[in-house]
Amino acid sequence: MKSSRLLSILLLLQTGGPMTAARLAEELGVSVRTVYRDVESLHAAGVPLYGDAGHRGGYRLLPGHRTRLTGLFAPEAEALVLAGMPGAAEGLGLGPHFADAQLKLRAALPAALREHVDRLRARFLIDAPGWYDEGDETPFLPEVADAVRAGRVLEVRYRRWKEPTDVDRRLEPYGLVLKAGRWYLIAGPGPRTYRVDQVLALTVTDDEAVIPADFDLAAHWRASRTDFHRRLHQGEAVVRISARGAARLTGAAARALAATGTPEPDGWTRATLPVESPRHAHDTFLGLGADVEVLAPEDLRDSIAATVRTLAERYG
Template identity: 50%
Template sequence: MRADRLLSLLLLLQNRGRMTAPELAAELEVSVRTVYRDVEALGASGVPVLADRGPAGGYRLADGYRTRLTGLTDVQAGSLFLAGAPGPARELGLGAELAAAQLKLQAALPAPLAERARTIQDRFHLDAPAWFRDADPVPHLARIAQAVWDQRVLHTHYRRWGGEVHRALHPLGLVLKGGIWYLVARAVDSADSTESAEAVESVDSVRTYRVSRFLAVDTAADAFERPAGFELAAYWGESTRRLDAVLHQQTADLRLSPRGQRLLPMRFGAAGVRALEAAGPADAEGWVRIRLPVESEAVAVGDLLRLGTDAEVLGPPELRSALAGTVAALAARYR
């Protein structure tokens, strides 16, 4: 186990350059004291790990030192062939490069690992888009991706719910979520700060844009500096948590039949699963009471109607009344 950790520490320093002991401890999920011991062990084995002191200090490998020992296990080698989904790579303009890279990797692997990688490709397939929904058209994705890579300013024409807007952006990263591409970018001109489902306002003007909503994209010649300390994964996690909190500001009190309990996770995803886990005991007919986070009243009515007669809204009174009014209007329409 320690040998694996030492190899991971060595590869972290090789791939990322200078890292502090706390950063290494976080990556390896060990204590800082353990990092100190592991660094000493690497040095004792002949690996030239240098320690730079001061505010900008940390551990690094001596200039020019690299190890060719990757220590790939059969599972790790196979997982590399699942890491690159061909559809998203093709949309980014990297389909041919991905195929070539996989061929080169497979040719370089020892025979047992190469065979396992081929078996994984035969038996597992990644399909990112959700069911029953066509993928968004993203004609500008490749250009946006190149601007992200080159750190070039983008002049964009963007369609949102309130109309269209021209915006200069510092593109910071791309995220594929549920088959939909999103651009994380800093708005250079912040005259308009209206939130929407496609451009969600964030702290320090970093926002999320749905790539399919870009009507035109032009790459400028001037470059920009990325915000100090910005991490795409950390931003995305915080952004999705913040959006969830903004959307789910109400809680519905429901009764669910046994069939409704089976439908809830399919209709409401993780929120439905959590609501069921906290449900009270079932009554004599198997119905349970739950508290379910919901969006605005208009959205909640449409969502809850999908449960049909297998759910009864007990509260809040305004939501129950709105649902009853919608059902009455439907009955009158089909009478």
């Protein structure tokens, strides 16, 4: 829609400064020729927009010019409402500000769109944590968030999983990530990932955190997540599984069943499934009860058989 694209050009120039036609075309997903035509349309509408030639040139708005745009299209208003996470805002100490922002957004909308957004808010609710997650206590989250915003070095007492469990760390905060209801601090040196709920004590210093110029929080988190999944499943198990057991598989195991599963005459399926540690695999397959039989590796099969014999003796 051309009108939406013209508004986008104004907002890009207003928030991002001078931009070349090629850059605008890339941002908008159109051709450079289309950008030229759009700029001519803005000129005709009296928008104080001009272009500079040369290597550092580009289109820009006259200094001091601000475009006040309160009109939103319905999908844009919906996106803002559904993207709002009051739980996250409260955890960061921004609950009242979030409420004020929602109120201002609602007031800026025309009556018809305001009613539409109210209906949407009444019909959709985002509750990210899992059913069995009661939520982690993160008493230092607001202080960590303040340090991230201000770019200040943190001195923390941190509890980790290996000995010695409680350690002192001096951290340069790069960013915060909320994943499945749990907050993670990405911090240098490294950078490394720290669970905010494992911070036992904290001091915000006056020292300025130095973040590498090429650091990209979203890209770093994607790479960390990919590496986590790569290291998560380091082994395989050959199993026979019933239809009931197969229905209980999720994630990587369910995908592996679909990719490697071979139906057998008795209605069961033979498949090769990824596993984590031997202990985790032992507990996982025992949890499926009589709906699975581990065929390999032999040591995993033997450990499950030993546990089953112990259970049989215990329960008579």
